[in-house]
Amino acid sequence: MWPFVGRVRELEDVMSALTSADAKGAALVGPAGVGKTRLADEAVARLEQSGCTVRRCYATVATSSIPFGALAAMLPADMRTANPLGRAVEHLVAEPQPLAIVVDDAHLLDDASIALLHHVIRHGFARVLVTSRPGERAELWQEGLLRRYPLGDLSRAESDLLLERALDGPVDTRSAALLWSGSAGNPLYLRELVVSGRAVGALRVAEGIWSWHGAIELGGRLGELVQENLGRLEPSHRHALELLAYSEPVELDLLASLVQEEALDDLETRSLIRVESSGRRTVVRLGHPLYGSLLRATCPALRAQSHQRALAAGLEATGARRREDLMRIATWRLDGGSPISLDLLAAAAEQAWAARDVTLAERLCRAAVDAGGLVQVGHVFGQVLMYGRAPDQAEATLADVMTGPLSTADLSRLGATRSMNLHFGLGDADAAAAMLDAVDVPDLPEELRDWLKVVRTLEDAQHRHVAEVLESTYQPVAPQLSIHMRRTRALCLLQAGRYREVEVEVAACEALAAGDESPDDYGTMRMRCFALAYSGRLAAAESLALKLHDSLFDDLAFTGTTSVYSVLSFCARMRGHGAQALRLAREGRPNSSVSPLMFDTIGLVGLASAAALCGDGALATEALARAKKSRRPAWRLTGTTVSVARAWVLAGVGDVHAAADAAMAAADECAELGLHSGEAMALHDAARFGVDTSLRLAALTSTMDDPMTSAYAAHATALAHTAPTVLEATATDFLRLGATLYAAEALASAARLHRAQDNPRAASQASARQALLMRDFDGARTPALRVDGLTHLTRRQVEVARLATSGLTNQQIAEKLHTSKRTVDNHLHAIYGVLGVTGRDELRTALGPS
Template sequence: MRFAWPLIGRAQEIQAIEAAITAATPGVLICGSQGVGKTCTARAALEAAAERGCVTRWTAGTTSARNIPLGAFTSWAPTGVTDTLTLLRGVIDALVPAESSARVVLCVDDAHLLDDLSAFVVHQIVVRGAATVILTVRDGEPTPAAVGDIWAKTRFERIDIAPLSLDDTAQLLTEVLSGPVDPIAAQRLWKITGGNGLYLQNIVEREVADGRLVRQDRCWRWVGELVVPPGVVGLVESRIGALPPPVGEVIDVLAVGEPLQLGVLRRICDPEAIEEAETRGLISLEPSGAGVEVRLAHPLYGEVRRRRAPRSRLRRLRGVVATELGACSAPDDVRMVVRRAALSLESDLDPDADLLIRAAYGAVWLGELTLADRLAEAAAGSGAGPEPRFIRAHALSWSGRGAEAEAVFADIDTAALSDEERARFAFLRSSNALWALGAPEHAKALMDAQPEFTTSVGRAYRNAFLTVYWFATDQPQAAVQASETLTLQDIPVVGVEIAWALAQIAADVGRTADAVADAAVGHAVATRTLDAPQMRFNIADAEVSALLLAGRTADALGVAADTRRQAADLPGTARLLGDAVAGRAALGSGDLSSACSLLSRAADGLSDSHPDGWGYRYRIPQATALAISGRTDEAAVVLGDLTKIRRRFRMLDHEHSLARAWLAAGQGAISEAIATVRDAGERCRVKGQFAAEVLCLQTATQFGDRSGVTRLQELSAVTEGPRAGVAARFARAMAEGDAAALSTVSQDFESIGDLVAALDACCHAALAYRRQDLRGSALRCVARAAALADRCAAATPALRQASEPLPLTDREAEIVMLIAEGLSNREVAERLTLSVRTVESHIYRAMSKTGTSCRDELAALLARPARTQ
């Protein structure tokens, strides 16, 4: 299957070439490895030069023509000429005609393959200044002296084409496949191709044709294992070439065990063979800590060698590498323990149960859950007792494979467990039922069925589960009560989960300092527990919630940035969770473009393996970000998908209500939006979630509600952080119609980092100034609101009203916005719980006030401008 492959990620290089042409630089040398994009970059630069009026020429050196004199310029050679000097003069005159006043740009692709006479022609053109010359040269290829002299003796601008970055690769895949690509798939493709465009093109087209790269749920996903296309195999093998056996041994050892310290590799392979491999450009040596790390020069070298080598050879080499790593590495180096055990699984070494158990723990800690499952299964098969089954079930549960985890739990003989082991077993099994299986009643029944625990640690596990259970079922007071006797450091295996629950509870209540402290404890416990990588993101999410609810937006963005940096070092789901936390922080700050991008990418990927867990959790803020951005059709699809998911834990009530309210408001149903968030605020009040209540009432005020003054004033005294105080002043200014106070509140919201609230307060200030007939002040507020809207990419109802002032009541404006969304009079009546006759009366009065003659003209006055990605 063939796709169109645009040029991505080379804008800076093309601009540099264009600048060199404009400055009449003698030439540009474009260097890079095979397939990295030298030719495409040169062609794009040449096309740009032609569009500016330059005369352009293109030729290429080839292996077949390098032994033919003037082989690259036969198309410009005069016929019937045998004298060499006359022939050369004729070629140069044809390439750069004297009668042309336009600048000539000559591009020679693969210049290292030029014959001597062709090189002489290019050199003469450069020396005479007759044209700007662009040369592309492949790294690592021998270059004849005649060709090297072209740029060595003149002032050429050198540009090195680097492999595509991960972001550029993801963007390229999205454009080629006409749709978003699962971040994990994009990362896998980037890693295996090393950012090489030629390899990427071949592999993607083969994987799509074979049905392994497929579109699922609006997103392209890569399922199954890579099959390297024959064309890529041929390219790689031609690059590697025929190798002496000792050099082949170096490549194969790295193929199974890279990266390796140079000292380790020297103890396994012949040092002279290592030097030869480096000379051939097949391996790379890079400083790493106190030593030098050796890798294959390209990931596909290892892929191809592993597929060609006999299995017995690979098993032997894995055993050799694992043994050498064991002899030279520190016993507590988690990453090295995992590498040794992973190599041993497919080697000729005998199983080491202790190594496998330690490695399984380490793999969970590193976020390598699939590998943890394999290591734990191997340890269980070697008769290592119940511990590997605990690890395996845990890894399966976190991978979203709850039913498989339950099968492992069901196979454990609890009669042989100690009291502490039984308590831990009960916690892990009940937690799997709660989170992975989504069955809270069954989860509690599993714990309740356990006989009384006889040790303090056993009882702590029971209370720990009850803390999590009450938190998950939206009963925060009961969760806090269950946690009162717990010391998290005493139960590190589950302490991180408790810290997350307590941090989120404190966040919703408005005890920001407690939430941050709980998060800090959780992170400290996470450094020595099984749950660390995944729970770190839950804790970060809770801390970001606390800071955003408090109005400490800059601090929330800092936590999110740190979390995303940590995620970059972890595989798979971790990166998606890092994006998700960063997306929530971006949403809270009003950076809606980033929020939509990050949350959409994260939610798409997380919904694949955790549809009712992390996928559900991050679809909600994704819908909110889309709705505030004016992309209400997309937001409606996301929220519609959520209604199809049967989630029975942690309903995220106030966040879900905010998303639905922003959608309703964006569709014009302002009174419905206000009612939705006010009802959510009341539920928060009942549960003691006062900071969440503040945000609900603030949002209602942004929609135009004027009834929250008293309650927000009360809440400002019981919640930490600046948000409640600013929201209370906002509500009072709205209730009193105080335009100047609204303008000040807008600045206050901007100072705490909530740009969307700042925008809405500014819009309400403009409307209040208009009602006072202070047009100059109103215009200044409108101008500031427009600037804020540009910064945050928002399209809120308040902005629409302020930007398009109409002599309508709030109810009339609401009805006009709904008919602008395409609703019939009957549908408007049902949406607002009015009679059809009342709706018709409002429409009639609105038409009279605005001078419109029909329903369509009236709707056009408040039509929502379309926003796209």
């Protein structure tokens, strides 16, 4: 049996309906596979533990036409009387009391069984719990006999937790998102995906982490379940569903023009399709993602091509007015075997790249190249190859196409793309600048000349002093290009540690993008993630990063996912969740066989830092070496992250003095480039490793007014002044931000200083607060978190202490922990002795916020 996850509120409600004085029972109502039976299992277990007699039966299609067929196992063998209902009730009343009757799939009950349950419920002979599909045989709750509890799919968080518990280990973020997307939160589908994935080797474990490899394939029991839920389909219904399988989400008007209207009505009634609003459109989706997988797998090839040709023709007939329409038409024409023009391929490739659909953009570019259109798609193809980790191939392709007969404008456009590949792909700043100079010739169209300005500024943002580049972002460009300058400005502000201004620029970029009906700008969203994380808004950073990850997880070719993993790993480190940070960093690390890009440096330093936090010196050293090797002169600002991470690695292997020197060197390197965000982190690390950086950090707070940098400065100042009470206050500040790791370090330092100042009671209190925080840590180790002298409460004492400070009485604590009040009294007496306090008020003061 799979673990029981979520549904806590639903279980409590059901138990109340089954056990309260005035209740008669409950009906769990929901579609197939949402976990109605699993929830009923938990309810049955609780009922039996309470001493209740439970009789359980299962309704089936086979018994639905047999009187009392579903309930036969609980009724007497001799029902040949003039009053079978009375005989059945007489037999049930003879059962030991209290009695509960549980019926699975009550929508398949026969009329006689329904009548018997009505009688039992009305006269209170037994409590009744049934599971049922919605909209079928609903008499038991529509007449008020049972309380109805709708049961839906699991949330994303519940799905992830169920996976982790079922597999007895963590699942990588992308695979969890893939399984969530495939199952849509349906527990039965999720279980069958896991079972089939393990059976065929698609779901396997490496380094203690489960991951899914390849696409989701429907087979075995999973395919049977999906087919069973689809049921028997009329030809018109199958036609509509197959069209939708190749197009969802698709506009209702387009689909309605290709199928019978009655078919859509029937399919919506059966919940096989969903009609919903999307902006100003009404779109149609399949009722479940796996329906599409099955329909595409079982659709004959010629019919599939016919469907896609029909979709392309239908969309073209509407005028193809939306920005994504060209991508859809081009894809359907390619898959349908229809002729397609070079102009359409080139325009669709540009749209796909703008939407960051790297896989589709590459496919469209290659189709255009095969048709002799390299010139038309060269500027897109070069970027696709670069982000696809093939910068050498991108350089060769662009160099080749630029040797042909081209207009000045085409040459400049291709030259700009080639310059970006030289800079961001190959890391050659001089060659990139020379390329821009070569194509920046007189008489260029104004918009193209402005584009060259944008590219030059963007490249400078990784190479020159932050303040200089920030100033250049204000140079005037064509209105349609202003969004690019603002993105670069946001990046400079992020580097300068002016996080509030980053938010202003990101919001402005989003407003410009929305006005142009552009796709979500992943670049600005990533900058917002980093700004939120670095300024101390960890929860908001994690939430946005997960949202961004889920929008990118199905396209691994997009290297922006590396940055997303870096944000998530950073937040986990700040919380002291070392194992989680390491898992996330491992997921985001680049493959050692590919050419490193700028993003890869960020991923590798995150891996090095997470491994160092977990005490894995070998992995930390290896990752740092790879990060150092990936540095390029063109990526000076990103390269500083390698220097910052070096301090973490040295501290992780126990060389704290070298770590302090490395942190100071990294701070100086960042300061030289105006990179105050990195400088603040490095100075704080140096303070943690024993260097007095309080004055420099205090100076930074004059321009960096975020709470995290202020906490850094307060921490460094308290350490420099050996002020334990200030350290405790700083710990509270870090806790408010979610930076539990630094809070625990501050408390550890406070405890040591209290002892040195001959204040054992205060030392014990600080040490106990530290111990409470570190109970939630997962493999985190730093030099400041020495275990020697740390006052450890037992796990049960920690539970008692937390409950006591929450306001519960000793009796309430005993009931919650299923123990006696005397035991709680003894635990609190021991806790007071360890901490040197005399009551709950002092305990609350000693432990502080938890």
